[in-house]
Amino acid sequence: xxxxxxxxxxxxxxxxxxxxxxxxxxxxxxxxxxxxxxxxxxxxxxxxxxxxxxxxxxxxxxxxxxxxxxxxxxxxxxxxxxxxxxxxxxxxxxxxxxxxxxxxxxxxxxxxxxxxxxxxxxxxxxxxxxxxxxxxxxxxxxxxxxxxxxxxxxxxxxxxxxxxx
Amino acid sequence: xxxxxxxxxxxxxxxxxxxxxxxxxxxxxxxxxxxxxxxxxxxxxxxxxxxxxxxxxxxxxxxxxxxxxxxxxxxxxxxxxxxxxxxxxxxxxxxxxxxxxxxxxxxxxxxxxxxxxxxxxxxxxxxxxxxxxxxxxxxxxxxxxxx
Numbered sequence: 167x168x169x170x171x172x173x174x175x176x177x178x179x180x181x182x183x184x185x186x187x188x189x190x191x192x193x194x195x196x197x198x199x200x201x202x203x204x205x206x207x208x209x210x211x212x213x214x215x216x217x218x219x220x221x222x223x224x225x226x227x228x229x230x231x232x233x234x235x236x237x238x239x240x241x242x243x244x245x246x247x248x249x250x251x252x253x254x255x256x257x258x259x260x261x262x263x264x265x266x267x268x269x270x271x272x273x274x275x276x277x278x279x280x281x282x283x284x285x286x287x288x289x290x291x292x293x294x295x296x297x298x299x300x301x302x303x304x305x306x307x308x309x310x311x312x313x314x315x316x317x318x319x320x321x322x323x324x325x326x327x328x329x330x331x
Numbered sequence: 332x333x334x335x336x337x338x339x340x341x342x343x344x345x346x347x348x349x350x351x352x353x354x355x356x357x358x359x360x361x362x363x364x365x366x367x368x369x370x371x372x373x374x375x376x377x378x379x380x381x382x383x384x385x386x387x388x389x390x391x392x393x394x395x396x397x398x399x400x401x402x403x404x405x406x407x408x409x410x411x412x413x414x415x416x417x418x419x420x421x422x423x424x425x426x427x428x429x430x431x432x433x434x435x436x437x438x439x440x441x442x443x444x445x446x447x448x449x450x451x452x453x454x455x456x457x458x459x460x461x462x463x464x465x466x467x468x469x470x471x472x473x474x475x476x477x478x
Binding site: 194197198200201202203204206207208214218219226227228229231232233234235237241244245246247259260261262263264265266267270318 | 334353359362363364365366367368369370371372391392393394396397398400401404405409410412413414415416417418419420473
C-alpha cells in the first residue's frame with residue numbers, strides 16, 4: 167500500500183477546472199460580509215462604490231478565494247460538495263494562504279476556477295514528520311480576465327489517520 | 332471609520348494599523364460556512380468534531396483572511412485596493428474566542444501601479460496566543476488622492 171507521502175505526491179500536477187453555473191450575485195457578497203461582520207458599504211451600496219471609482223459594488227476580496235459557490239452539485243453527509251471531485255479526497259489541515267487580487271470582483275462576474283497541486287514535500291521537526299501540499303487556484307471571469315490567485319498550503323501528519331480539514 | 336479615505340502621502344513606515352477585535356461565535360462560524368458553500372460539519376457540529384478527535388468545532392482557517400481584509404481595508408479606506416494578503420495559521424480558534432488583529436506599516440513606495448503600502452499583520456486570541464503569525468498585506472492607494 168502506498169504511503170501517504172507517495173499518495174500525495176501523485177496529486178502534483180493534477181488540475182481541475184470548475185466553471186460557475188451563474189453569476190456571483192449581490193446577495194452572496196452581503197452574505198459573506200455578514201458572516202465576517204464586515205459592513206463596508208463597498209460590498210453593498212452601489213452609489214458608494216461608484217463614488218469610489220468602482221462600476222458596481224465589489225465582493226469582499228477573500229470571498230472568491232474561499233467560496234465553493236462555483237461548484238454545481240449535491241453534497242454528502244459530511245457536508246462536502248460532490249462536484250469538488252478529487253479535491254474531496256484531500257484531508258489536510260490549513261497551514262496558511264497567500265492571496266493575490268488583480269481587480270475588484272463584481273456581482274455579474276461568472277467565475278471559472280483553475281485548481282492545481284503545485285508541490286508536495288515532507289519536513290521533519292521536533293514533533294515528527296509533516297507533509298506539506300501546496301495548492302494554487304486561479305480565478306477568471308467570463309471575459310477570461312484574471313481576478314485572483316489563492317496559493318494555499320495544507321499539512322498532513324503521516325502518523326495520524328482519519329479526517330481533517 | 333470605514334468610509335473615510337486615507338491619504339497615501341500621510342502614511343509612513345512604523346504607522347500602526349488600527350486594531351480590530353472580532354468575537355467568535357458558532358452562529359458566525361455557521362454563517363461563514365454557508366456564505367462560502369463549505370458545509371463541512373467540522374466547523375459547526377460539536378458532536379461530529381469530537382468524533383473526529385477535535386475538542387470543538389474550529390474556525391475555518393480562511394475566515395482569518397476575511398478578518399484581516401476588514402482590518403486593513405477599514406484602516407486604508409474605500410479608495411484603497413488590497414493587492415496581496417498572506418498569512419500563517421498557528422493556533423486554532425474556537426467559539427467564545429476574542430481575536431484581535433494587529434498591524435504595522437513596514438514599507439511605503441510610489442510605483443507605476445500606484446502608492447503601495449506593505450504591512451506586517453498578526454492576530455492574537457484572549458490568552459495572548461498568536462492565532463495568525465506571520466501575515467502581511469500589500470495595499471494600493473491612488474497616488475493623486477490629496478483631499
